[in-house]
Amino acid sequence: MSINSAMLAGVSGLTANSSALAAISDNIANINTVAYKRNQVNFANIVTAQAVTGRYSAGGVQGLTRQYISQQGLIQSANSSTDLAISGDGFFIVTEKGAGLTDADKRVFTRAGSFSVDSDGYLRNDAGFYLQGWPIAADGTIQYNPSDLTELNSINVKNLGSAVQATANVVINANLDKRQTVSAAEATYDPATRSMADWEENADPATGTQPDFTIEMNVVDTVGGTHKVAMSFLRSDANPNEWHAEIYAIPATDIAGGGPSGQITSGLVMFNQDGTIDLTNTTLFGAAGAAPTISLGASGTAATPRWDDALGVGAQDITFDLDKLNQYASASTVKVVNPDGATVGTVVGVEVDEQGVVSAIFDNSQVRQIAQIGVATFANPDGLRAVSGNSYRATIESGEFVIKQAGLGGAGTISPSTLENSTVDLSAEFTGLITTQKAYSASSRIITTADQMLDELINMRR
Incomplete structure (x- = not known):
């Protein structure tokens, strides 16, 4: 009956607004997370078939989560030469392992470029992921393969010997x-x-x-x-x-x-x-x-x-x-x-240029090119699936990745000594927090009112 559908519509409103509150909470919590992409729960109505003419049966609302992964955050300067940001489209390719990578090891994608040199000499970001790149041979050649992630290795700037x-x-x-x-x-x-x-x-x-x-x-x-x-x-x-x-x-x-x-x-x-x-x-x-x-x-x-x-x-x-x-x-x-x-000479510093070429600087003034960072692009970045560590995995909706050199084929350039800020707008999130709270309270009132009406209906038999 209509009273039951009204109650169920109120429940759907509580559920949808709870999801919206969770998304806003995530956004606010990650206001300072490097390259974090805001989430938003959009609402869509649910229409049910009207079985009896003249009687309306409420369908309610559903919350649809949308990720704004393709939205670029503000790029600002950073103190470290290994802090990197991508200006334009594309993602860094990272793994959870430094040495001994195999084809079975998973690769994920991120724009969080807060990399630093760890104790083993690898470039690793704050989430613990290792940056991947094509090794540069002694004669300066690079073996590119735009569709094979296994051609890339974790970039190490210390295990180079002397120059x-x-x-x-x-x-x-x-x-x-x-x-x-x-x-x-x-x-x-x-x-x-x-x-x-x-x-x-x-x-x-x-x-x-x-x-x-x-x-x-x-x-x-x-x-x-x-x-x-x-x-x-x-x-x-x-x-x-x-x-x-x-x-x-x-x-x-x-x-x-x-x-x-x-x-x-x-x-x-x-x-x-x-x-x-x-x-x-x-x-x-x-x-x-x-x-x-x-x-x-x-x-x-x-x-x-x-x-x-x-x-x-x-x-x-x-x-x-x-x-x-x-x-x-x-x-x-x-x-x-x-x-x-x-x-x-021994390594005393690391630098990265806009094409993603990582070079080791030696104390005898020599500079040796080590690797070139690969940039992965997707047809629909918003279709990527988020995983822990501010990174993403490819899905059917995102399409297949293509690995490119920075600045070529639609891939963005790499900006050394910079970081991409979170895309969260704190004032917009607080506004959404207020409206979500009000909507949640209103949905709870639907349930309260429907409950009172059912009480009246039950009392009619006494």
């Missing part, structure tokens, strides 16, 4: 004095029998020739060892724009199979009439016009010259940038000698 970079380039900014007089020893100079390398080794005029000017530099070998290399010059008597030059190691025992006393190469360095270097006619690196590069063979090989066999290091090519080596009428001086390369 060593052998010297490959040396920039020299120096001046040789145009006014330099030709020394008397120049007449007897011979790079094979009276070399400048011999003078460096022995300081004996009988076996070596004292250079007019020397530039010294440190180079790093393939295992991080440091060696001193010198480039010496002697003014030539044959041409006012010509200098004898040698490159050699100090001490000489670092080099084997080369010229005397650790000599690596010898020849002429030529200058133009305006004082700039003339690499076309320079023979220090071989034939005239040869690239300004020296090649050192690996220890234990037959290459000449090579690193000494006792050092046990690999082959190495070193290119010299001599564009700023000049011959002007001013004192010979070295302005800058800048060899690259780095000795052994």
Whole structure:
């Protein structure tokens, strides 16, 4: 009868408003949760068939929960370089395990990017989930697969070993004095029998020739060892724009199979009439016009010259940038000698760029790319199912995920040193709290009134 349907409608109102209260409570409780997405219970009426004409049977109301997962929260700056936010569409891919991931381990999706480096070196957020990314090989290549989550691994920034970079380039900014007089020893100079390398080794005029000017530099070998290399010059008597030059190691025992006393190469360095270097006619690196590069063979090989066999290091090519080596009428001086390369270093920091490339920073100033964060997108993000830890799982309604590089194919860019705020509007939630309370009280009044009417009906029989 209609009174019973009214009572049941009141019960449905209590149930629906209880759900609404629960959703509002969750929202308010998570006002400060990173990247939390607000929930809302929307109401829909229930219509029942009217069995008797002229009599109305109440259907009541049902509460339908809606998640606003696709709504982006305000992105604000954070203190840590590993705090990350996605500006645009997409989700971080995370797991509950760091090491030893298998295909059976579940992957979930989140926008909560409050990651930090744990004691094992993994990037893990406040909910305990480990960030996933594609490993970057030593040659900089990445194996992408947009549909295979198992291609991603938990990102670790500590288990990398030490970083060593052998010297490959040396920039020299120096001046040789145009006014330099030709020394008397120049007449007897011979790079094979009276070399400048011999003078460096022995300081004996009988076996070596004292250079007019020397530039010294440190180079790093393939295992991080440091060696001193010198480039010496002697003014030539044959041409006012010509200098004898040698490159050699100090001490000489670092080099084997080369010229005397650790000599690596010898020849002429030529200058133009305006004082700039003339690499076309320079023979220090071989034939005239040869690239300004020296090649050192690996220890234990037959290459000449090579690193000494006792050092046990690999082959190495070193290119010299001599564009700023000049011959002007001013004192010979070295302005800058800048060899690259780095000795052994350990990780001291982590940085992430907008494309999601995670790099380790070493204390020897080296930066090594480790992994690229994968960003998962869905056709209908609001169809995802929420799970604990402010994360989500894919459903039929959400559609299949596609893993993309940040900033490509509709995926958002990654903003380092930022966090996404909760989408909860506290004033709107308090307003909803009041209206829900009133609606709940009104629904309870329906039940009270229907109960009184039933009492009247029962009393009619007395």
